[in-house]
Amino acid sequence: MDYKAYIAEHIAVEGVTKAEVAEAIAVPPDAAMGDYALPCFKFAKLLHKAPNLIAQELAEKYPADGIVSSAEAAGAYLNFRLNRKALAADFFREFALEEEGAGYGSSEEGAGKTVCIDYSSVNIAKPFHIGHLSTTVLGAALYRIFKYLGYNVVGINHLGDYGTQFGKLISAYKKWGVKEEVEKGGIHAINDLYVRFNAEATEEMEAEARENFRLIESGDEEANALFEWFKSLTMRYVGKIYDRLHVTFDSYAGERFYIDKMQPVIDALKNKGLLVESQGAQVVDLEKYGMPPFIVLRSDGASLYATRDLAAAFYRKQTYDFDKCLYVVAYQQNLHFKQLFKVIELMGEAWAKDMVHVAYGMVSLEDGAMSTRKGKVVWLEDVIDRCVEKAKNVLEEKNPALENKSDVAEKVGVGAVIFGALYNNKIKDIVFSYDKALNFDGETSVYVQYTCARCASVLEKVKDLPMGERANAPIGEREFELIRALGGFPDAVKAAAKNYEPSVIARWCVDTAQVFNKFYLDCKIAQAETEDLRALRARLTRATLAALTRGLSLLGIGVPEKM
RNA sequence: GCGCCGUUAGCUCAAUUGGAUAGAGCGUUGGUCUACGGAACCAAAGGCUAGGGAUUCGAGUUCCUUACGGCGCACCA
Numbered sequence: 001m002d003y004k005a006y007i008a009e010h011i012a013v014e015g016v017t018k019a020e021v022a023e024a025i026a027v028p029p030d031a032a033m034g035d036y037a038l039p040c041f042k043f044a045k046l047l048h049k050a051p052n053l054i055a056q057e058l059a060e061k062y063p064a065d066g067i068v069s070s071a072e073a074a075g076a077y078l079n080f081r082l083n084r085k086a087l088a089a090d091f092f093r094e095f096a097l098e099e100e101g102a103g104y105g106s107s108e109e110g111a112g113k114t115v116c117i118d119y120s121s122v123n124i125a126k127p128f129h130i131g132h133l134s135t136t137v138l139g140a141a142l143y144r145i146f147k148y149l150g151y152n153v154v155g156i157n158h159l160g161d162y163g164t165q166f167g168k169l170i171s172a173y174k175k176w177g178v179k180e181e182v183e184k185g186g187i188h189a190i191n192d193l194y195v196r197f198n199a200e201a202t203e204e205m206e207a208e209a210r211e212n213f214r215l216i217e218s219g220d221e222e223a224n225a226l227f228e229w230f231k232s233l234t235m236r237y238v239g240k241i242y243d244r245l246h247v248t249f250d251s252y253a254g255e256r257f258y259i260d261k262m263q264p265v266i267d268a269l270k271n272k273g274l275l276v277e278s279q280g281a282q283v284v285d286l287e288k289y290g291m292p293p294f295i296v297l298r299s300d301g302a303s304l305y306a307t308r309d310l311a312a313a314f315y316r317k318q319t320y321d322f323d324k325c326l327y328v329v330a331y332q333q334n335l336h337f338k339q340l341f342k343v344i345e346l347m348g349e350a351w352a353k354d355m356v357h358v359a360y361g362m363v364s365l366e367d368g369a370m371s372t373r374k375g376k377v378v379w380l381e382d383v384i385d386r387c388v389e390k391a392k393n394v395l396e397e398k399n400p401a402l403e404n405k406s407d408v409a410e411k412v413g414v415g416a417v418i419f420g421a422l423y424n425n426k427i428k429d430i431v432f433s434y435d436k437a438l439n440f441d442g443e444t445s446v447y448v449q450y451t452c453a454r455c456a457s458v459l460e461k462v463k464d465l466p467m468g469e470r471a472n473a474p475i476g477e478r479e480f481e482l483i484r485a486l487g488g489f490p491d492a493v494k495a496a497a498k499n500y501e502p503s504v505i506a507r508w509c510v511d512t513a514q515v516f517n518k519f520y521l522d523c524k525i526a527q528a529e530t531e532d533l534r535a536l537r538a539r540l541t542r543a544t545l546a547a548l549t550r551g552l553s554l555l556g557i558g559v560p561e562k563m
Numbered sequence: 564g565c566g567c568c569g570u571u572a573g574c575u576c577a578a579u580u581g582g583a584u585a586g587a588g589c590g591u592u593g594g595u596c597u598a599c600g601g602a603a604c605c606a607a608a609g610g611c612u613a614g615g616g617a618u619u620c621g622a623g624u625u626c627c628u629u630a631c632g633g634c635g636c637a638c639c640a
Contacts, residue, residue: 026579026582027579028582028583029578029582029583029584029585029586030583030584033583037582037583039582039583039621041582041620041621042620044620045620051620074583075583076582076583076620076621077582077583121640123640160640162640163639163640164639165639165640255640278637278638279637279638280638281637281638283637283638290565290566291566291636292636292637293637293638294637295637295638297638298637298638299638300638302638304638304639304640305639305640306638306640308640330634331567331568331633331634331635332634332635333634333635333640334566334567334568334634334635335566335567335634335635335636336635336640338567359568361568361569361633362633362634364633394602398600398601398602399600412602423576424575424576424577425576425577427568427569428569428575428576429568429569429632429633429634431575436575436589439588439589440602441588441589441602442587442588442589442602443575443576443577443587443588443589444588444602446602447588447602447603449602450600450602450603451603453600453602454599454600454603457599457600458599458600459599460599461599462599488579491579495579499580503577507577507587510587510588511587514587517603517604518604518605520599520600520603520604521595521603521604521605522604524599525599526599527599528599541599562600563600563602
């Protein structure tokens, strides 16, 4: 139920619509003040009256009813307190406890709409390092969140499978590579060859690499067989990581996919008179918009990353007819996307406004930027392995009798990796450190999972007792705080989607777990004084477990029953 | 040089998008356990929200400006 609208319905301010009143209603900073509040400053000018007087008068006129139990003026604020029992009944109804909260916070707002999300973007022959974590888990979380809100979602892994680096790779392999070693060493063996090539490359070798790249393009059998081999080794490697992180895609159309789809777009640019020659290259001039030119074709006639991105945008619009197309890419590429979207707009495409660059911050190490060449790099699978290892050690120490410890450790360790990347605002830069990554105390997924295990443990104790639909139990402050926290979940999901910010859900999980833990400490559940109270608290515990599990699952994090 | 982003407690970050006394976690100090799970809970200390100006009844939040930091600025992806 929309309480703001309900409250506003009973407030008459001359010259202000009910909707505007509802819009102005806020939640007080301290629960002791009330459940909702209307600041009356805005009406002062309109009514030529002091805001505290307005609050006073509105309070006197406010009709008492079953839902709003009191309306009191506090300075210029009009504070409302709601009937706890009515709220609790309302919450349980919306939560649909009978189905264990399945679908709580979901909606149909996205019905009939399609969202494309471009994320992770694997580079063939390059292992994932910690810098690839953000785009991967951010994109995957947004994927689930939009799905949960009823959207049709298309997850796209825009493979980095085109470029002169593959010519270099073939050269390096032919020079130093041993089939068995690469087969065994996988992507890291390939990467080592690439690094070595860059370290030792001579003019002659560079020329050979360019020739090898040309061979791939011209369809040479041997060159393509090698490329496909490297690609399959890469996909096998990333597939394992995606499985562990619970990341999926609907399309793997990468850069190569678009090389035969660029010409129509280039023609369209020409026809619209947007393409001009500049220093030998074909560009779209963006000086008017304070940006450097958007290069479509190099002076040697070759296409660029930008050209393929442009073709990809048109392909996606034609294929999926999206309502939104998101690019989950680091802010490093702010300018590129600004240019890309502007060019599409200049081409007269109305859907240019539906293109969104979901920019996030960069990852560095404590001693500076990562550098593959200098070997200063933190591989993603090492981070995952170490977190799972740590989880296993803690488990061994705290709960040695636990069954399937390795499954639980996997959920806990992987969860910590994902949560670490999703807990803060995405725009913040991250300085990666193992100290932080391996800390499972405080505001972490482990804390939330632990809270879930507590819930499950209590519920196990009451499972044979009648829970029923008891409405007679008094709603105490602790219970009410928990209901309020749980009731905030649907808004958290909506805000996460609206701002492309899964951290809203991560924060909600931690906040709600905190509220539950306080409730848990103060209130006996299985041994509550009366049967009514026990029923109420058990239901709340069940709701907490279901909602927290749902919250974490939207982020890609599993919840063990015991840990 | 120009553009974009950031700057909040010792550290890492929140702050319902302009509302009431700026909140958490980590760390520090001191407490709570003969139990429905201590990976927990409570308390204390810690702030001129980087500096300055402006708008507003009201600014961490909007605008201008300075400083510091990150990123980007034509044929890489």
